[in-house]
Amino acid sequence: MNAITNGGWIEVITGCMFSGKTEELLRRIRRAEIASQSIDVFTPAIDDRYGTATIDTHTGATWTATVVDDAHPRELLDHVVPDSVVAIDEANFFSNALVEVCEQLANDGHRVIISGTDQTFRGEPFEPLPSLACRAEYVEKLQAVCTQCGDPATRNQRLVGGDPAHYDDPTIVVGAEETYEARCRDCHELRG
Numbered sequence: 001m002n003a004i005t006n007g008g009w010i011e012v013i014t015g016c017m018f019s020g021k022t023e024e025l026l027r028r029i030r031r032a033e034i035a036s037q038s039i040d041v042f043t044p045a046i047d048d049r050y051g052t053a054t055i056d057t058h059t060g061a062t063w064t065a066t067v068v069d070d071a072h073p074r075e076l077l078d079h080v081v082p083d084s085v086v087a088i089d090e091a092n093f094f095s096n097a098l099v100e101v102c103e104q105l106a107n108d109g110h111r112v113i114i115s116g117t118d119q120t121f122r123g124e125p126f127e128p129l130p131s132l133a134c135r136a137e138y139v140e141k142l143q144a145v146c147t148q149c150g151d152p153a154t155r156n157q158r159l160v161g162g163d164p165a166h167y168d169d170p171t172i173v174v175g176a177e178e179t180y181e182a183r184c185r186d187c188h189e190l191r192g
Helices: 023-032 071-080 098-106 128-137
Strands: 009-013 038-046 054-056 063-066 064-069 083-088 113-115 137-140 153-160 180-183
Touching: 009 098, 009 128, 023 054, 023 083, 023 113, 023 137, 038 054, 038 071, 038 128, 071 098, 083 098, 098 113, 098 128, 098 153, 113 128, 113 153
Parallel strands: 009 113, 009 137, 038 064, 038 083, 083 113
Antiparallel strands: 054 063, 153 180
């Protein structure tokens, strides 16, 4: 990634589940490591699918991370070293206060790399990702493969007992293949 500023900036990696967001985040972190840059990696406490204190891909890649209370993302500022690359996985689980934190980090000269899904299982905006994307210098939206038809998938299909979730179900339910599928617009379903 070539800097478009002399200071810091924000990069957002988004898309539906199983689109490779965390894999892309890890690729960028590895490149920063090769360049001998300091790296600070953060994950929300709520995301315990693969254990704690790491970010993990569905394919098994992993990186050590500092766990931060998702309701209080300002806590991560206590762990950031000067001039580091700051990577934040599963940003969709953090409160909207993450937007201000990322703005502060970029304004302080940090490269901030964020990954997370920008849509709820309803296909609606999942803050804080849309607000972060609006403020970012770089945004990359990835697609998965629809599990039903094979078309490009952009939606998160939540399943409850193998059936589509009801529209009124909770927005945040941490899970992986047992709870979610990647679906295209046409195959995405909600029980009303």
